[in-house]
Amino acid sequence: MQVDLPNIEQKYYPLITGLLLALLSFYYLWVSIARPSRNSRSKLRPPEVAGSWPIVGHLPQLVGSTPLFKTLANMSEKYGPIFMVRFGMHPTLVVSSWEMSKECFTTNDKFLASRPPSASAKYLAYDHAMFGFSFYGPYWRETRKISTLQLLTHKRLESLKHIPYSEINSCVKTLYTRWAKTQSQIKQNVPGAAEDFVKVDMTEMFGHLTLNVVLRFVVGKPVFIQKDNYEDDTNDCHKEEELEGLKLHKTIVEFFELSGASVASDVLPYLGWLDVDGQKKRMKKISKEMDSIAEKWLEEHRQKRRLQPLSDPASIEINHDDENDFMAVLLSVLDEGKDDLFFGYNRDIVIKATCLTLILAGRRMCPGINFAAQTLHMTLARLLHAFDFDYESNGLVIDMTEGSGLTMPKVTPLEVHLRPRLLITLY
Numbered sequence: 418m419q420v421d422l423p424n425i426e427q428k429y430y431p432l433i434t435g436l437l438l439a440l441l442s443f444y445y446l447w448v449s450i451a452r453p454s455r456n457s458r459s460k461l462r463p464p465e466v467a468g469s470w471p472i473v474g475h476l477p478q479l480v481g482s483t484p485l486f487k488t489l490a491n492m493s494e495k496y497g498p499i500f501m502v503r504f505g506m507h508p509t510l511v512v513s514s515w516e517m518s519k520e521c522f523t524t525n526d527k528f529l530a531s532r533p534p535s536a537s538a539k540y541l542a543y544d545h546a547m548f549g550f551s552f553y554g555p556y557w558r559e560t561r562k563i564s565t566l567q568l569l570t571h572k573r574l575e576s577l578k579h580i581p582y583s584e585i586n587s588c589v590k591t592l593y594t595r596w597a598k599t600q601s602q603i604k605q606n607v608p609g610a611a612e613d614f615v616k617v618d619m620t621e622m623f624g625h626l627t628l629n630v631v632l633r634f635v636v637g638k639p640v641f642i643q644k645d646n647y648e649d650d651t652n653d654c655h656k657e658e659e660l661e662g663l664k665l666h667k668t669i670v671e672f673f674e675l676s677g678a679s680v681a682s683d684v685l686p687y688l689g690w691l692d693v694d695g696q697k698k699r700m701k702k703i704s705k706e707m708d709s710i711a712e713k714w715l716e717e718h719r720q721k722r723r724l725q726p727l728s729d730p731a732s733i734e735i736n737h738d739d740e741n742d743f744m745a746v747l748l749s750v751l752d753e754g755k756d757d758l759f760f761g762y763n764r765d766i767v768i769k770a771t772c773l774t775l776i777l778a779g780r781r782m783c784p785g786i787n788f789a790a791q792t793l794h795m796t797l798a799r800l801l802h803a804f805d806f807d808y809e810s811n812g813l814v815i816d817m818t819e820g821s822g823l824t825m826p827k828v829t830p831l832e833v834h835l836r837p838r839l840l841i842t843l844y
Contacts, residue, residue: 463510465501466492474503476684484819489513505684507533527553536680540700541672541707546762546770549777550676556760560771567750568743568775574788580633581792588626588796589803592617593837593844614807614834620827623796628666630792635772636714637742640665668706673777675700711769718744744772803844804835 469475479488479502489511492500498514510529512518521529531553532538538550545551548560596615629639640662680696682689692698722745741749747768751759759767808815809832819825837844 463499463501464496465503466496469503472506472685474505474507474684476505479504484825486825506686507684530557533683534686535683536697536700537676537678540697540704541676542773543708543762543766543770546766547774548771549774556762559760560767563747563750564771564775567746569788577634578788581630581795584626584629584633584639585792585796585799587629588622589799590844592622592800592804592835596836614836616832616834618830618832620830624666624670625662626796628669631776633742635743635775636718637745665710668703668710669776671699672703672707675703676777707773708769711773714744714772715748715765715769718748721745722748743775744768747771803837803839805838807834809834 466475466478468478470477479485481488489502490513492502493511493513499510499512499517502509502511510521512521532545532550534545535550538545538547541547542550548557548564551557551560592615595617599615625641629641633639641659675696678696678700681691681693751764751768757764762770815831816827816829818828820828
């Protein structure tokens with residue numbers, strides 16, 4: 418029996434058209450009821466950017482080649498220091514003055530502390546277990562309190578301040594070693610060896626230094642082993658450690674980039690089943706890699722606890738030592754003998770999520786920001802004191818184009834030439 422497909426399609430055209438009209442009518446009816454009148458809205462709401470589309474909001478104006486912060490800055494010049502935009506279905510408040518920011522983070526902090534659901538929080542943050550991504554509530558308050566009162570206390574940071582100093586000194590030694598290797602190549606007439614100065618990628622160097630400092634605070638060990646002499650380049654053990662460090666650094670950088678990425682379902686929740694650009698797939702892959710790394714660190718710390726001699730009276734309090742890394746402290750605070758769940762989350766997940774939050778700095782202000790500022794000043798002072806710097810501009814200014822991510826990293830690396838300016842014995 419032959420079926421006349423065109424006749425069937427024509428038969429259902431009126432039904433399909435009627436359904437579409439009914440849906441559109443329902444949507445506009447819902448919008449008119451859900452939104453307050455213009456008069457009441459003008460009294461209660463900041464000005465909203467013109468040109469909002471149904472369903473997608475202001476996305477056509479916000480998505481493009483221009484960085485989002487520049488687009489919002491242009492809008493603030495027209496609409497003032499506080500205004501509203503619509504990221505798809507989500508009304509969003511934008512502030513651009515310190516007075517308004519102060520109001521948000523003090524008087525209205527409780528109302529603005531939470532975060533809307535997102536794919537990055539679900540796949541990268543253990544389903545909102547990282548307190549930088551979690552909703553405001555008992556869990557967020559408790560994990561935030563543990564971080565502030567147990568991990569980032571002034572006393573603990575003071576007891577651990579030798580870590581950044583030792584890593585900065587190791588970094589200076591490594592840079593000197595690289596320069597010394599170049600001078601050795603010059604003496605051996607190696608083709609392509611530069612004279613006097615050595616070329617260094619400062620973006621990479623600062624990235625490795627920062628990761629080493631943070632990981633020593635959080636898990637007690639660095640990932641990049643600094644070399645004291647250039648003969649160490651032939652050591653297979655050092656090469657293996659360097660490759661492992663580079664792999665971890667790459668994973669963390671990608672994790673950080675994806676944590677600031679948005680997918681279609683973030684702004685249009687009913688598209689949660691779509692993965693048009695493959696971002697969700699990347700998030701799941703990186704999440705598994707980071708969880709594997711964090712699980713390895715956690716198992717190493719558990720092994721250390723098992724090896725503590727029970728006859729040693731000091732072993733009872735060892736986990737409360739101010740010189741312990743953060744993961745060891747978390748293991749002590751979240752005692753394994755208690756209930757397996759911590760506000761609905763597995764305790765192992767809470768430990769890993771909190772440590773990763775501290776490594777990645779999270780989306781909220783870090784409680785240890787003052788200590789971080791001191792470390793930054795010390796790093797710059799030490800480098801400027803130890804080396805002369807030169808930049809091959811070739812008549813061009815330094816490219817400061819911003820990349821994607823939460824911290825807007827430079828797209829192009831900052832490469833400089835340096836040489837020691839002190840006596841060799843001081844390195």
